[in-house]
Amino acid sequence: MTNADMTRQRFTGRVALVTGGGSGIGRAVARALAAEGASVAVAGRDAATLAATVTLIEADGGTAAAIPADVTVAEQVSRLVDTTVDRFGALDVAVNNAGVLGRPGPLADVAEPDWHTVIDTNLTGVYLCMKHEIARMRGRGGAIVNISSNIGAHGRIPGLGVYGAAKAAVSALTRSTALEYIGENIRINAVSPGPSDxxxxxxxxxxxxxxxxxxxxxxxxxxxxxxxxxxAAVLWLAADESGFTVGHDLVVDGGATA
Structure with missing residues (x-):
């Protein structure tokens, strides 16, 4: 993020929820949203890593709260969204990032529990999060960004078929749901990263x-x-400047899919 970006305040007065916020892309997105003025609820299964993210945000002068939750459990997702609204007063931005790669291997070697772990976390988790996020955004509007993957668009990496299937479904679900709710000023898009740091x-x-x-x-x-x-891609889709962008899957993968 450049110095110019750090001085921008596109999310002042807004409330954001980031799942999978204890590390990686989720932590980076949560910190960036807070740096641009949002109050951020950081969710995930590991309370220690969530607390570390909140500490980093607060050290930068931002506002955040850690809310442990498993996105595969409907009751926990409902409580997560309700707690976010109770704590900060609203929900304006949601970034559904929680995901797992799973145990790579050819499909015939994938154990059924491993299949369910990947599908439940990467796909069912997005469904549950959107379901409850949309309910809180209705009548107010908001922006939802789902983190998909470029692997959902191709099969060139052997052993990641289950992960790719889940992410392809996330991209499809993003498009259809975006059209269902754009009339209520709820914009839904996705980002599909390639291999990242x-x-x-x-x-x-x-x-x-x-x-x-x-x-x-x-x-x-x-x-x-x-x-x-x-x-940067996630924040652009969450910000007002992308207001004409609906149901889009923004691929950020260094040309791999092309």
Whole structure:
């Protein structure tokens, strides 16, 4: 994020909810939203990592609260959204980022529990979050950004079929739901990152340097994406400046899908 971006205050007076906010893209997005004036509810299953995100935000002068929740459990998602509104008074922006890669492997070798873990977290979690977020945004409007993946648009990475299927479904669900609620001034879009500088893109035992070297050769741009690059796309879709953008899946992957 540039110094110019840091001085912008596109979200002053607004309330944002970020799932999967304890690390990676979720933490970066939560910090960026707070830096631009939002009060941010940070959600996830690990209370310690959520607390660390809140500490970082508060150290930067922002406002945030950690709300532990498992996005695969309907009651916890309902409570998460209600707690966000009770704490900050509204819900204007939601970034549904919580996700898991799962255990890579050919489809015939995928155990049924592993299938359900990936589908439940990456797809059902987005459904549950949108369901309750939309209910709180009706009559007020708002912006929802779902974090999908470029893997949902191609099958060129062996062993990630379940993850790709879940993310393809997230992109499809984003488009259809966007059309259902744009008449109520609720804008719904998605961002599909490619390999980025997060722990999710690391293989077991691999160092970040090894990961970068492995992926650089496979990506047209010759490097992995940075968190500020992914975050900038998310914040643009959440901000008023993208007000004419509805049901869009913004691919940020260094040319991999192209």
């Amino acid at each position: 997060t722990t999710m893109s690391l293989r077991p035992g691999e160092t970040p340097a090894d990961r970068t070297a492995r992926l650089a050769a496979a990506l047209p741009i010759g490097r992995v994406g940075t968190l500020p690059e992914i975050t």
